[in-house]
Each structure stands twice: as C-alpha cells, then as structure tokens.
Amino acid sequence: MLALATFQNLFPGFIGPINVIWWIVLGLKLVALVDAAFRPRAVFVAADKLTKPGWVLILSAFTLSQIFQGGWLSFFGLIGIVAAGVYLVDARPALRAASGRGRGGWGIRRRRGPRPL
Template sequence: MEQVFGLTWWIMAALWLLAISATVFALVHAVRQRSDAFTAVDKLTKPIWLGILGVAALLLLVTAPQLGLLAFISIIATGIYLADVRPKVDEVQRGPRW
C-alpha cells in the first residue's frame, strides 16, 4: 500500500509541476506583449489577464502539490490563455502566417 501512495504522490507532483510551469510561461508571455494587442483581438485587457494568471500562479503555489478545486480553476484559466488568447495576440503582433 505504501508504494501506491508514493506513486500517486509522484504523479500528482509531476502534474502540479507541469501546471505551475505552464502558468508561469503564460504569465511571462502576457507580460512581454503590447497592451493594445489584447484589445485588438477583442480579448480582456492585459492588466486583467496579468491578474488572472498571477492569481492562478499564486493558487497553484498555495495548493502544492495537492491539486484541489482552486488548482483546477487555475489550470483552466491558464489553458484558456494559452489556447485562445496567446495565439491571437501573437498573430496580431506579427501578422498572419503564410
């Protein structure tokens, strides 16, 4: 039974590390972008996304490495930024790819 508990803990720790890494990446990406790029693609403003991602990172740090409800909310917020906002902000700043 102890081996199962140990394996579960390591899996959760790995998932937490992946989540915090993605959130920090998203936060750094948001910091480096121009403010007008967010409004140009009809997304929330840069300060709002910085606040969302900052709170997400903080919640992940507080819940480490037990992934509770707040951690899942943080992961969802990070996923929305990375899947929806980031590609559009990048596209508007560098133009469409051919």
Template structure:
C-alpha cells in the same frame, strides 16, 4: 518540505510542477505582450489577464510546494485559466505583430 511517500505522490507532485510551469509560461507571455494587442483582438484587458494568470501561478506554486492539494479547486482553476489563455488569447494577440506593409519573411526590409 516536499514529502513523497509513494508512486502516486510522485505523480501528483509532477502534475503540480506541470501546473506551475503552464501558468508561469502563460504569465510570462502575457507580461511580454503589448496592451494594445489585447484591445485590438477584442480580448479582455492585459491587466485582467495579468491578475488571473498571476493568481494561477501563485496557486500552481502552492500546489508544487504541497501547500495546496493538486486536486484543489484553485489548482484546477489555474489549469483552466492558463489553458484558456494559451489556447485562445495567445494565438490571437500573437498575430498583431505580424504582417504589415514592409515586412519580409525574416522581418522588416
């Protein structure tokens, strides 16, 4: 059960929900991205990112339901892993599907 006793507890709970949302967003994007895109861009493999982001989402969920503290090393590592994926890997693998010989501004001709 989520217990909020004051304003600071509410702030930490909102941060924990944010950590879970951030790691969940990164995990969903990694699941939808083809494995070839990771190899072409020279990033780590899709399977490794799925494990890392899956653990990040798990620890984010544990913080959101107050099983772990928001200031736990695992929660902080979840933010770092999700941030690295969203800031570095996501823009690189997103470029793989763009371009091509017969691509118009709104898709294939």
C-alpha cells in the same frame, strides 16, 4: 543491497507522479503568465480580448494560489489550469495574429508574387 528501480530512485527530489504533474501544471501557468506579462497592452485591444491587466491578474492569482496552497487538485488549482489553457489556446494565437506574428513564425513575413525590381 541492490536498489530497485522505483520512481523515487529514478527521479530524486520528486515524491511521486503527482508531484511531477504539479510541476508541469506550474510550468504551464508560468508560461502563460510570462507571455501575458511581456505582450504590449495595445495588442490585447487590437485582438479584442480581455485586457492585459485582467489576464496578468487572473494568471498571477492562480499561479500564486498553486504555489502557496500547494495543490493543483483544489478548486482554485483546477480553475487556474482552465484559465492558463484558455489563454494559451484562445488568446495567445489571437494576440500573435494581431501583433503581425501569424503562422509565419519568428516575425518573418513571406512575400507572395514576383519579386520587385
């Protein structure tokens, strides 16, 4: 018998589209958590944002709640999505600017004006 092109056949290991969204949301939370964990503590103070232990505690609590609770549509899951979004959209660009990595990318600063002799 010919197998139909269903979601389970195209993406083995995933139960359905909700499961794919769960993995995407978990990845979003993990990216925010790892980024906050590897930033220096002084950058958070210089950017006038919440402290590093505060962000790491918030992001790790909501990431672990998604892993052990199993759902992202719960109350804590939705708050975790908002917390990771706030970190990635608001705090991360401010932290990058405070650490000297603005829009130039990769820490390379562009020189303006004529080259010195």
